Amino acid sequence: MLIKTYGSAVYGIEATTITIEVNISGGTKYYIVGLPDNAVKESLRRIESALSTSGYRMPRQKIVVNLAPADIRKEGSSYDLAIAIAILTSSKQIEAHALGEFLILGELSLDGGILPIKGVLPIAVQAAREGFKGIILPLANAREAAVVDGLQVYGIRHLKDAIAFFADQGSLGRTEVNTADEFLKNIDNYDTDFADVQGQENIKRALEIAAAGGHNAILIGPPGSGKTMLAKRLPTILPPLSLGESLETTKIHSVAGKLGATDSLMTVRPFRAPHHTISDVALVGGGNTPQPGEISLAHNGVLFLDELPEFKRAVLEVMRQPLESRQITISRSRFSVNYPASFILIAAMNPCPCGFHNHPQKDCVCHPGMVQKYLSKVSGPLLDRIDLHVEVTPVDFSELTSVRVPEKSAVIRSRVIEARKIQAARFKSNPDIHNNAQMSAKQVRAICSIDEAGRALLKTAMERLGLSARAYDRILRVSRTIADMDGSMEIETAHLAEAIQFRSLDRESWSD
Template structure:
């Protein structure tokens, strides 16, 4: 007898519906076709043990399992439950006339219980898109899958529950979640890290406020102990809360790699901080069977690269295109996958190899050759893509010993949210543009018009600092954000002046 069961394969961050056809004929053997990997090929052993332990049998017949489309590689153990239900129906051990209306996925243990799978969210989205009545998944994935409205999600503990559900012996209540309410409640959670803990450094905190308000990339430059890492790690505490669309998109990416926490909607913007030994593949994604890298896991959040010059130059260079296009494309011989990567890059570095170059109070010195070699690890084109270069100076004892707390993150966040609201309203008719850092050339010319005084100031800076065309655009974007923080319709000369000050590495004489 022939049976058809439906599962799903995850390709990139999107899912593809898979038809699992099971045919039982005379003879003795088990054939699994349709480009399965080793984990899928091993499923027959798990299925046989699981069926026996719940009171059913694995037919001692010739079983052919075809996974269509046959030219798409099937990976992982999540097809165990799909194939097992197909075998039971094809061998007429169960009668399940409605089984074709559901997408069924799950990894089987030998006792028949189910283990969680990766990619439950994109699988459910695809099932809804293809018109299925519902999805059946391990109960550990049910909260995550229930984020998709308009389709029934059934979380099950073992294969016995699935069998009895289709035979009408038991009823299973669909898992439901109010996505908007969940996001609203989660957004009220207080952050553990707060800018009130950072003493002094008011200028640097102002820079972080501007960066957060416009989604700008920022580089912090200062000696050890000046507070660069402490300041960077508190950036998420002033970022605006994610919208429902952003939360679902972010959760979807983390679902593919099995990193969804709390088994539901991601509650905070991601903050990724890879070690400087990271490889190019771990940063941008890829591999034999491509997975999202750190820049995609930081989508809608922050990617923090501590001690930037310690990263290998070739690793940093692969970020140039994603920083510009806000997506990364992984090309292989048989397929091409595109991952979203719209993130804020926050990097930190010492001003010299020993950390104290150009510090009059330090006895340590660094030669010009050492400095050239150290800064040569970071290319000019990469620095051009970082909107703001900010110096972080060490604090004197008097500032460190003050008992008074600084302005807290909630106060700063209110100003950031107000500025982001102005930008979202401004760009509401432009697809993919939500804040100033995403402005393209045509929109830059439309919304960053300068008066004569501002234009003359910028011209002087461009000439004196020998800035590139990309640096020119970055200054305009940052100036637009500074104006938005003041709720100013136009960019004024003092906005341009402040934005120019945030290009430390472009200033003549900064090093020597």
């Protein structure tokens, strides 16, 4: 008897519906066809044990399981439950109704328990798009799927729960999540705040500019000057995630298996801080079974690379293309997947191996040439993609003990949001551009026009400070953001002057 159930496969952050066909006939062997990987092939052993411990039996006949379409690779253990229900129905051990109306997902343990799976949110989105009535899945994944409107979501703990549901012999509690309420409830739920940081007003200003224009930044300063503390607070001043951004970010973390049983939507911008020993595959994504890397997990948020020169050069170089295109394509012989990777890069580094080059009180003990050698670990092409070079100095004792209450993140964020509104209006005819940092060179020339006084200032700065040619466009982008923060239609000389000071590493004399 031929029975069909439905599962799903995830490629990148999109899902494809898989039809599971089971036919039982005369014979003795079991077959799974349709390009299954080892985890899928092993499912029949898990199913046999789960059926036995649940009071059912595995038919001693020829069982053919086909996973269609047959030209798509099937990976993982999420097909266990759908295959088990199809086998029980095909062997007439149960009568199952409405099998074609539901997606069935879940890994079976040997005692019939249902274990959680990855990638539930994109699967639920695709199920709703294709008109399925609902989805049966592990209870641990139920809230994640329930954020999709128009889809009945039933979480189960055991194989018997699914059998009873399809046999109309039991009722399951439907999992429901009010997406709007869930989104708004935790939209500003941060544990950190810029009010925690005493002093460092110039660094806060630089990070406000970075947030307002979506600019990448590098913080250069001695140990203990507050680089990490400041970087961790950048997400608190970024504009809140929109519902669309929240869903897209959640899909990536769902595919990577980073969501907990109580999570439904990611409502705050991600902050990822990988260690400097990370591999290039872990950073940008990939593997035999491609998974999103840290740059995709930081999508719509912040990627923080502390101790930048300590990262392997090859690891840093693979970031160059994603920083430009804001996505990463992972290609294999049979397929390729795309992961979004639109993030603000914040890097931090010491100015030299000992950490005290240009320190106001302590002497640098590095040998001649060591500073330049240390800085050269970070390639020019990578620095070319970083708009703000921010020198961080130690906090003075008087600032640390000051009774003045620093400005809260919420106040800074309100200014950032206003600047972003100006940019949204500017780029409304360019749907792929959302902020000043994403402007092309052609758009910089058209949008970032300066007057004669501005040209004279920029010329003088480039000649006297020894700024490189690559600094020119970066200065214009940053000055446009500063003008937006001031509500100015034109880029004034004061905006240019402030932008010029954020090109420390372009100065030929900086490492002397």
